[in-house]
Amino acid sequence: xxxxxxxxxxxxxxxxxxxxxxxxxxxxxxxxxxxxxxxxxxxxxxxxxxxxxxxxxxxxxxxxxxxxxxxxxxxxxxxxxxxxxxxxxxxxxxxxxxxxxxxxxxxxxxxxxxxxxxxxxxxxxxxxxxxxxxxxxxxxxxxxxxxxxxxxxxxxxxxxxxxxxxxxxx
Numbered sequence: 001x002x003x004x005x006x007x008x009x010x011x012x013x014x015x016x017x018x019x020x021x022x023x024x025x026x027x028x029x030x031x032x033x034x035x036x037x038x039x040x041x042x043x044x045x046x047x048x049x050x051x052x053x054x055x056x057x058x059x060x061x062x063x064x065x066x067x068x069x070x071x072x073x074x075x076x077x078x079x080x081x082x083x084x085x086x087x088x089x090x091x092x093x094x095x096x097x098x099x100x101x102x103x104x105x106x107x108x109x110x111x112x113x114x115x116x117x118x119x120x121x122x123x124x125x126x127x128x129x130x131x132x133x134x135x136x137x138x139x140x141x142x143x144x145x146x147x148x149x150x151x152x153x154x155x156x157x158x159x160x161x162x163x164x165x166x167x168x169x170x
Contacts, residue, residue, distance in 0.1 A: 007075055007104060009111050012065040014058050019074045020067065021054055024094050064115055065092075068104060075099055078108045080115050088116035089125045109142060117170050124170055127163040129153065136164070144168045 012020060057063050057079060068076035076095040083089055090112040095105045116124050126144060128136050136146075144166040153161035 007068040007070045007107075009066055009068045009076075009108070012058060012067040012077065014055065016065075016067055016074070017051070017054055017058055020058075020065070020077055021051055023074045023077060023096065024054075024092060026097065064119075066108065066111055066115070068095075068108060076104045076108050078112045080112045080119075082116075082119045082121070083125070086120060086122045087125060088112075088119055088121035088123070089127075090116070091126065106142070113168075113170055122170050123167050125165060125167045127151070127165050130162050130164045136166075139166055142168070 058065055062082045064080045064082070066078050066080070067074055074096075076099070077092060078090055078094070079092045081089040081091070090109070093105060093108060093112075095102070095108070113124055124144075126139065128139065130136075130150070145168065147165045147167055149165040151163045151165070153163060
């Protein structure tokens with residue numbers, strides 16, 4: 001069985017903050033992210049998440065951060081936010097670049113959707129940078145549909161960026 005296939009997935013806590021920060025930065029930004037097929041290294045500058053922001057997410061009881069580990073090493077994560085009123089949101093889906101396309105991302109999405117159901121959600125939402133066509137196509141294959149909502153990226157970038165909101169009935 002592959003490293004991704006035998007990964008244990010559990011709820012993350014404050015002691016995981018440093019390892020999560022390193023995983024997320026390495027999966028989304030910089031040269032290490034370019035080892036995978038899904039990264040933002042070529043379109044966004046700056047860090048993906050600040051240490052303070054990550055600590056606040058880990059402390060927020062409405063956010064359920066899952067971490068995938070193999071041999072006690074973090075290899076993936078996803079955060080699920082209970083938005084109440086039957087809705088949940090997932091973000092920060094990250095798989096260590098050499099393990100992308102191993103099935104771990106799909107497994108984490110499935111875990112996130114199962115968790116959302118246990119929270120009482122019937123709709124899962126996700127925002128995707130609209131320039132990420134390959135990622136949008138992957139979410140479409142998993143049943144996520146474009147809502148038509150579009151929001152500006154929160155931090156200035158050399159080229160203006162926008163998020164598109166997608167949702168899936170659970």
